[in-house]
Amino acid sequence: MRYLLLVSHGTFAPGLHSVVKMLMGDRDDVLSVSLEDGMGADVYAQNVKDTLANVAATDEVVVLADIIGGSPLTCALNVLSEKGLLGSTIAFTGMNLPMAMAAVMELQTTDMASLQASLGEEARAGIMEYVIETSADDDEDDI
Template sequence: MRYLVMVSHGTLAPGLHSVLKMLGNDTPNILSTSLVDGMGADEYVENVKAMLAPVAADDEVVLLGDILGGSPLTNAMNTLAEKGLLAHTIAFGGMNLPMAMTAMMGLAAMDLDSLKQMMLQEGKNGMSELVVPTDDADDEDDDI
C-alpha cells in the first residue's frame, strides 16, 4: 500500500487532511498529525509513531512537511528510519494544498518518480500573485 503522510507545526497538516476529506477522499492511507503549541517533542514523536503504526515494511510513503528541516518533518523522517521505511519514502518540505491534492490523486495510479515530479510542479504552479486592479491604476491611465 502507498500512504500520504502530512506533518506540520500547528494545525496545517490536519487542516489539509480535512480539505482532502472534503474533496471526497476519506481513505485510511492518508494520515496526518501535528506539533501543536505546548506539545513536547516526545509527545509529538509518540503521535507520529501511532499514526505510522499501520504502515508495513513493504509499503511506500509520500511524506509532506510544512518546513524543510523543521522538527515535525525531521522527527517523522527519524521515525520512518526506525521502521526501515526511508528507502520507500519520498519527502517534501513546503507542502501546500496543490501538492497534497496531486499526491492524493496520483497515490494509487502513478509511480513514485512521476508522482514526485508532478507534485513539485503543482506545488510551484500553485504559488502565484493575485494582482487586483485598483481605481488608482485607472486614474493614472486617464492622465496619459
Template sequence: MRYLLLVSHGTFAPGLHSVLDMLVGKRDDILSCSLRDGEGADEYVSELEGVISPITSDDRVLVLGDIIGGSPLTNALNTLAAHGLLACARAFGGASLPMALTAAMDLQSADEDALCSSMLSEGQAAMSEMALDLGSAEDDDEDL
C-alpha cells in the first residue's frame, strides 16, 4: 500500500486532511500529524509514531510537509528512519491542497514517479495571482 502522510506546524496538516476527507472520502491511506503550538518535539514524535504505526517496510509513503527543513518534516523523516521506513519514503515541502488532492486521487497508481511529478506540477500550476476586476472610479460613480 502507498500512504500519504501530511505533517505541519499548527493545524495545517489536520486541516488539509479534513478537506481531503470532504473531497475524496475518509481513507486509511491518508495520515496526518502536526506540531501544535507549545508542543515539544518529543510529544510530536510520540504522536507521529502512533500515526505511522500502520506503515510497514512493504509499503510506500509520500510525506507532504509544510516547510522543507521545518521541524515537523525533519522529525517525520527521522522517525521514519528510526523505524526502518525511510527507504520506502519520498518527501516534499511546500504542501498545498492541489498537491495533496493530486496525491490522494492517484495514491495507489502503479507509477509512483508519475504521481510525484503530477503532485509537483499541480502544486506549481495552482500558484498564481488572480486578476481582480475592480472596475474604474467612473464605473463606481455610475452606480450611485
C-alpha cells in the first residue's frame, strides 16, 4: 500500500488533512502529524511513530511537509528510516492543497516515479498570482 503523510509545524498538516477529507473523502491512506507549539522533539517523534504504526516495511510513503530542513520533516524521515522505509519514500516541501489533492488522486493508481513528477509539476503550477481586475469606475475613485 502507499500512504500520504502530511507533516508540519503548528496545525497546518492536520488542517490540510481536514480540507482533503472534506473535498475528497476520508481515506485510510492519508495521515497527518504536526509539531505543536511547545512540544518536544521526543513527543513529536513518538507521535510520528504512532501515526506510522500500521505502515509495513513493504509499503511506500509520500511525504508532504511545510518547509525543507524543518524538524517535522527531518524527524519524520528519521522515523521512516528506522522502519526501513526511506528507500520507498519520496518527500516534497512547500506543501499546499493542490499538491495534496493531486497526491490523493494518484496515490494508489500511479507508479512512484510518475507520482513524483506529477507532484513536482502540481507544486509549480499551484503557486501563482491572482490578478484582480478593476473597472474604470474603481480607478476614478483613486483620483
